[in-house]
Amino acid sequence: MTPFVAGSLTEEELRELCTTAYGRFSHQAVVPLVQLDHQHWLLELFHGPTLAFKDVALQLLGQLFERFLSRRDDHLTIVGATSGDTGSAAIDAVAGREKIDIFMLHPDGRVSDVQRRQMTTVRAPNVYNIAIDGSFDDAQALVKRMFNDADFSRRFNLSAVNSINWARLMAQIVYYFYAAVRLGAPERPVAFSVPTGNFGDVFAGYVAAKMGLPVAKLIVATNVNDILHRALSDGDYSQGQVVPTATPSMDIQVSSNFERLLFDAGGRNGQALADQMRGFEASKAMRLTNAQRDGAAALFSSARVDADGMTMAMRWAYDGAGQIIDPHTAIGLAAAQEAGVDASIPVVTLATAHPAKFRDAVERATGTRPPVPARVGDLFAREESYVKLPGTFEAVTAYVAERATPRA
Numbered sequence: 244m245t246p247f248v249a250g251s252l253t254e255e256e257l258r259e260l261c262t263t264a265y266g267r268f269s270h271q272a273v274v275p276l277v278q279l280d281h282q283h284w285l286l287e288l289f290h291g292p293t294l295a296f297k298d299v300a301l302q303l304l305g306q307l308f309e310r311f312l313s314r315r316d317d318h319l320t321i322v323g324a325t326s327g328d329t330g331s332a333a334i335d336a337v338a339g340r341e342k343i344d345i346f347m348l349h350p351d352g353r354v355s356d357v358q359r360r361q362m363t364t365v366r367a368p369n370v371y372n373i374a375i376d377g378s379f380d381d382a383q384a385l386v387k388r389m390f391n392d393a394d395f396s397r398r399f400n401l402s403a404v405n406s407i408n409w410a411r412l413m414a415q416i417v418y419y420f421y422a423a424v425r426l427g428a429p430e431r432p433v434a435f436s437v438p439t440g441n442f443g444d445v446f447a448g449y450v451a452a453k454m455g456l457p458v459a460k461l462i463v464a465t466n467v468n469d470i471l472h473r474a475l476s477d478g479d480y481s482q483g484q485v486v487p488t489a490t491p492s493m494d495i496q497v498s499s500n501f502e503r504l505l506f507d508a509g510g511r512n513g514q515a516l517a518d519q520m521r522g523f524e525a526s527k528a529m530r531l532t533n534a535q536r537d538g539a540a541a542l543f544s545s546a547r548v549d550a551d552g553m554t555m556a557m558r559w560a561y562d563g564a565g566q567i568i569d570p571h572t573a574i575g576l577a578a579a580q581e582a583g584v585d586a587s588i589p590v591v592t593l594a595t596a597h598p599a600k601f602r603d604a605v606e607r608a609t610g611t612r613p614p615v616p617a618r619v620g621d622l623f624a625r626e627e628s629y630v631k632l633p634g635t636f637e638a639v640t641a642y643v644a645e646r647a648t649p650r651a
């Protein structure tokens with residue numbers, strides 16, 4: 244990460260922030276590699292405090308916010324929408340920090356019980372949980388509108404923690420290098436399979452490749468909400484209805500980070516891309532250009548994995564390799580197995596969530612109910628605190644304005 248923070252942080256300062264951020268992970272290796280068979284590996288990214296890979300980036304982001312806010316006398320209001328994992332990871336990363344308030348919107352009744360409790364049982368005076376009557380897309384649209392309201396945004400110094408935040412991408416690049424080097428890079432190329440929603444995690448892999456890491460292939464694994472698979476395999480980027488699945492963190496139709504790939508792979512023409520995206524917003528559909536398709540095809544492949552494919556991958560990992568994996572990881576593993584990567588190349592599936600976070604789905608597939616790790620504590624005994632609000636701009640902004648700290 245040093246090249247990206249040069250001029251803002253010394254190497255020693257960066258090291259100190261990382262030591263604090265990753266000191267809270269429960270595994271000595273932080274992100275251990277686990278071998279499944281002669282070709283397949285898991286990179287376990289879920290040993291952080293909230294059991295999903297989002298902690299890898301957000302624990303560091305919390306440290307970065309604190310460091311830079313202490314340099315000037317400023318106050319931040321973080322506003323975000325979550326389908327589950329970003330919310331808990333962001334709240335954990337900033338709970339109790341004096342110069343930050345966090346307002347997190349989640350779709351009422353549409354996150355798992357573990358996900359909701361990880362957000363609503365955090366008792367800190369700067370944490371506000373809001374259950375919105377609506378879907379994740381509705382919550383996300385409300386947040387976007389708050390940021391687009393220039394007065395509101397300036398008055399409360401709004402900040403985003405969603406997956407387009409560059410510091411998050413930066414922290415995610417690191418584990419691609421870590422895994423590849425352990426498996427023989429730079430002499431030996433390595434492929435990665437990534438369970439994908441907002442395209443943030445896999446875009447970090449693309450940046451790693453651009454930085455010189457020998458990445459043989461990036462496999463974009465989607466569930467039945469397959470807009471990215473259609474775009475990469477056929478050039479068809481058209482938005483469908485979101486279908487709820489056992490992998491809620493991937494139930495996304497429009498991936499904010501995908502635009503970054505289209506820009507870079509398609510020749511870095513900002514004006515042309517802006518026009519193309521405006522067309523997409525108007526008609527909810529577009530074709531990728533030939534340059535975008537060819538540019539992406541050099542590194543990416545994709546797969547759509549349905550509920551049966553997911554279940555089979557969970558069973559294979561359990562029966563064949565003794566590993567209980569979460570549904571998101573299973574989508575990635577299924578895609579890895581069908582990608583036809585040359586047998587000489589190791590394939591690393593990113594294990595994005597701890598199986599205990601999605602216990603019901605894991606139990607349905609494997610017959611085994613994974614225990615919640617001790618480090619999340621008495622999650623089910625603690626009292627919850629959140630408000631339910633109608634999904635209207637007026638209701639949500641009134642709630643935030645009453646509680647957030649305005650800029651000095």
Ligand SMILES: *Cc1c(COP(=O)(O)O)cnc(C)c1O
Pocket residue numbers: 295296297328329406438439440441442443444445492493571595596
């Ligand atoms: C967020 C998330 C994903 C998707 O990651 P993106 O960066 O949005 O593509 C996959 N799996 C889990 C468990 C997640 O929390």
